[in-house]
Amino acid sequence: xxxxxxxxxxxxxxxxxxxxxxxxxxxxxxxxxxxxxxxxxxxxxxxxxxxxxxxxxxxxxxxxxxxxxxxxxxxxxxxxxxxxxxxxxxxx
Numbered sequence: 001x002x003x004x005x006x007x008x009x010x011x012x013x014x015x016x017x018x019x020x021x022x023x024x025x026x027x028x029x030x031x032x033x034x035x036x037x038x039x040x041x042x043x044x045x046x047x048x049x050x051x052x053x054x055x056x057x058x059x060x061x062x063x064x065x066x067x068x069x070x071x072x073x074x075x076x077x078x079x080x081x082x083x084x085x086x087x088x089x090x091x092x
Contacts, residue, residue: 003028006035059088 002019003026009016016037019025024038038046063085066078 001026001036003033005029055088059085062088 001024004012004016006027006029009027016025020037021039024036024042026033027035027037062081066081066085
């Protein structure tokens with residue numbers, strides 16, 4: 001990822017946006033990372049990846065909770081929890 005000083009954004013707007021279409025760019029202010037510019041396509045891909053990772057994590061949490069559960073309940077309820085946990089793991 002390339003970086004550019006934030007103060008140059010006005011003068012180099014077209015260049016920065018063209019570059020952001022290829023790969024994210026980092027804008028720096030006072031020697032510190034301040035903003036990232038990326039294409040809408042790259043942003044959407046990040047959101048999809050994040051969503052999938054959340055689904056996997058929630059599935060793993062449900063499976064762990066089920067395995068550690070000391071709940072006294074009916075077998076159909078426990079079977080349904082196991083089915084839901086398995087679905088979460090296979091959807092990822």
